[in-house]
Amino acid sequence: MLREPLAAPPVRRRFLNSSTGECIQLDVPELRDHEVLAPTAEGLLxxxxxxxxxxxxxPLTDQLLQLPTLTTLLPAMYHHRLAVHNAHFGTDFAAWGSGIAEDDSTFVLCFYRLHILGGPRSSDMLWACHR
Known part of the structure; x- marks a missing residue:
C-alpha cells in the first residue's frame, strides 16, 4: 500500500506490485472504521x-481474518495504552516485521517498542507470545 496525498478519498488506496511495477487503486471500505497497524510484505493489511x-x-480479495484481540496479547499493565486518549498509540503500536511465515499458515505480529512478538494459536483465540 502506497502513501496517499491528503486529498485522496479516505477509503481509496494505491497498491504497488513490486514484481511487475504495476500500480492499482482500490476502495478499501474497512479503512472507514479500522486503523492500519501495518502492511505485510505479502500485500495484506x-x-x-x-x-x-x-x-x-x-485488499485484493476482500478476505478478512479475525485474529485474537490485542488484550490477549498485551500484559494487563499495557491495556491502558489502548485507550482512545493515548497520544502515543501510533508509536506504541507501530507493528514491525509483521507477516506470514514460510508455511503460509502462521502469522506473526511484532510490537518492537513494547518488546512483544506474537502469533495466534490455531487452537483458540489467544496469542502465543514472546516478551
Whole structure:
C-alpha cells in the first residue's frame, strides 16, 4: 500500500506490485472504521478495530481474518495504552516485521517498542507470545 496525498478519498488506496511495477487503486471500505497497524510484505493489511480487534485483510480479495484481540496479547499493565486518549498509540503500536511465515499458515505480529512478538494459536483465540 502506497502513501496517499491528503486529498485522496479516505477509503481509496494505491497498491504497488513490486514484481511487475504495476500500480492499482482500490476502495478499501474497512479503512472507514479500522486503523492500519501495518502492511505485510505479502500485500495484506493488519487492521485494528476499536483499538482491540485485530484483523488481517487481503485488499485484493476482500478476505478478512479475525485474529485474537490485542488484550490477549498485551500484559494487563499495557491495556491502558489502548485507550482512545493515548497520544502515543501510533508509536506504541507501530507493528514491525509483521507477516506470514514460510508455511503460509502462521502469522506473526511484532510490537518492537513494547518488546512483544506474537502469533495466534490455531487452537483458540489467544496469542502465543514472546516478551
Amino acid at each position: 493488519v487492521l485494528l478495530h476499536a483499538r482491540k480487534h485485530v484483523r488481517l485483510l487481503n
